[in-house]
Amino acid sequence: MTDAPGPEPADPLTPADEAIGGFILDGTVKGIPPRARLRLDAIGAQGWNVLAGDLPFPIAVLDAGRLRHNAAWMATFCRLNGLSLCPHGKTTMAPQLFALQRAHGAWGITVATAQQLAVARRFGVRRAIWANQPVGRLAVEAAFDAVADPGFELFVLADSLAVVEGLAAGAARAGLARPLGVLLEVGNQGGRTGARDAASALAVARAIAAAPGLALAGVECFEGLLPDTASVDAMLGTLADVAAEAAAEGLFAGGEVILSAGGTSFFDRVGARLPDAAALGRPVRRVLRSGCSITHDDIGYAQSYARMRSEGALRFPEGDPLPALTVWTMVQSVPEPRLAILTGGKRDIGSDMGQPVPLRHFRPGVHEAPQPFGAFHRIAGMNDQHAHLVGPAEGLLQVGDLVALGIGHPCSTFDRWQVIPLVDEALTVTGAIRTFF
Amino acid sequence: MTDAPGPEPADPLTPADEAIGGFILDGTVKGIPPRARLRLDAIGAQGWNVLAGDLPFPIAVLDAGRLRHNAAWMATFCRLNGLSLCPHGKTTMAPQLFALQRAHGAWGITVATAQQLAVARRFGVRRAIWANQPVGRLAVEAAFDAVADPGFELFVLADSLAVVEGLAAGAARAGLARPLGVLLEVGNQGGRTGARDAASALAVARAIAAAPGLALAGVECFEGLLPDTASVDAMLGTLADVAAEAAAEGLFAGGEVILSAGGTSFFDRVGARLPDAAALGRPVRRVLRSGCSITHDDIGYAQSYARMRSEGALRFPEGDPLPALTVWTMVQSVPEPRLAILTGGKRDIGSDMGQPVPLRHFRPGVHEAPQPFGAFHRIAGMNDQHAHLVGPAEGLLQVGDLVALGIGHPCSTFDRWQVIPLVDEALTVTGAIRTFF
16 A cells, blocks of 8 residues: 555566466567567566567557556545545456556456456455446356455446346345445436436435345446536536435445546546535545556547646646557558558557557667657558558658557557557566456 | 368367367456356357357357358359459458368468467468568568478568568578568558559569569559549559569569459459459469458448449359358446447447447347347447447337347457357357457
8 A cells, every 4th residue: 555656565567476477478479579489477588679679560568667657646646635546447457557556555446347357356356346237147146256255345336226126136146145335326418327317316226225135335427438527527416416315315335435436537527526524424435447547648638637737626746647558660661752651550559539649750770769750740540450650751751660659548559469568768678468358 | 172161071160279279268258257167169068148148248259150151152252253362360360260261262361460470370371461561670580480481381562672672681681492472562542551653563573573582473452441443443453554564574483473452342343353364474363362251241341242242243152241240238228218328339349440230139038039120220339348329219128138239340349359159040159269369
């Protein structure tokens, strides 16, 4: 439980589990040199460097120092503002990054599916919010299997009487002494899941409170996809109203009431608007679930963070979050003036929140360090295995040059890689993470 | 070498390699029941059925009968029209599907990267077109490592003098007696890779022919992303002109000249327009690379195929290609009239060629078989883990119902799954494929 950056006693990025450390890397694994064959935990000893061309292109890399900085930054932000962090594991699905987040005081890890819950449990997570409605026999069974583990604490969501009925039936089948903690989900008209108004939300809350084997543990919403701060504030207002009414009716189970929200775009508003113990007359734990905070990005979250800083709704730590995930590509063709075709495309980089951004270019044997791009350079589009970089003046880029691409929405780049090298500032490989998508 | 559907002597879909058959499936693998633990090659013996809820949702499934039908259909199409098939492996990255394609007479497997080449070589492929420019030390090295294997035949692309120089330098380093086969790539203005006009293409051809260790083996283009048949015909016209001139200049190495193109949208035009031996005065092998033909789809390729049939530019086999890849989801919330939120989203289904299509719905315990959707049902959008289905009348869908989604561009759905069950028409699991993305 430390907020300070820097190496932990046992570095959480170093694989502690043989399923990760002993994972065999060879040329059939994307991002590994064709002739290599080694254990994942031996990769840091190879002396490989991105700029030296020791890895195939494209190659996604994580800056280990920036990961640590971001984990520490978010921990400090939460401490300064009376918040707990339960970062969404779906972003990275990387147990080593879960461990880094837990080493920096994360209260738990959020998951979205039974498979994600299984990965979290398999690799040492002891508390999870399953931020979804478990529906269907296998999902409900997975939830109660977790409840049956005395060392594990699970919270799931419910937004309808049908979901509560399914969970209650699962509780009856499981026959456990300990109840499953359920968070009531409130939503917004036109949005995703979540009860659409206070009346229907409270009907669900009452059903949870009345169901044997279930415990109403709190109220939750997801504001991350809303268009602006006004709609975020409105959704959090509904959450506060519903939580106050549920408290007044005595629907919550004993212990602290969990109030949770928080993607990575508006976590400042969430922190400012989630009700506190005084408002509820009950002990309260206010939980952010911001998953992308561990890597930040070069597109949307960078903009969100600029807004947060300028509005200053909460107390911010020193320094800024830093983009930690980059994909290095190589120029494979310059078929027209002002057009370069790069190795790497939709198979390697997500574009659901915008095309990646050309950050730096590097000519082996010529440049001493990567060079920034001028303005007017952009990725016009990607195919499965190619990116189209438009803008370079004649001679700026040639076949064999390296180009670093900054990404948006790390979720959709992480899930294209089973292994991602960790690098230092000089782009020397110091380790690697394994993902479980 | 058979074009007929149905079980082969040794079923290529049955894993022959311990790295696939012995792959351990448990709840940490997406698509596997949380409590399961078994070898991949034992999955068909479990009696699991999608409609019985034996698998977690979302679950991608491949209809094994349709895969066989499509493989046979494409083989017959090629035979009827004097074409060879070298399907792009990037689509599926599934050695079992490579084996199915090879069992149906595929001439080779196409790859896009050194990693894909490594997977193909590891699992028994003996001939590949690396339909890309190998650039950088590791990629060039991987190409010549394949040339050094006497049982393997490799062709790579070049579209510039810079690429030829890099390959020639690699040939000199490798010092092999056998040359690397190089296909000259022609492209189109505003397109991707490929020389933009005949003059620059021929300059590259002459450089390949003159380089020790390289052999000009043919001419290639990629028409799959062009907007219409007129631009496809124009690109193939350039290919024909360049090939004729290269033949006239005596630039091709001995043996047959390889002429290749063919995504899955316009392979009829490719088949009709690729020059033949008479046009070139040389033995010619005309090679399609259509990767998505193995699964077809429910969106773009379905439309392309309708166009092909109506134009009838070539001879078509009996029957139609059939969509073989489907993602089954479960309704987890019906938060508003005419809106259902489904398990499964961008993490599970590609949408780069359009949102998935609601095909059928099924209520366990009520419906005897999946029911077709009426018109006006569509997926309005997807988040990482959710799909928004709009249109259902009140009561049509409820929490716990199953919904089958048809997909477009199979590439971007395949790469979201490490394991995909094979099912029969009754949606009972008969096996599984492993992917290597």
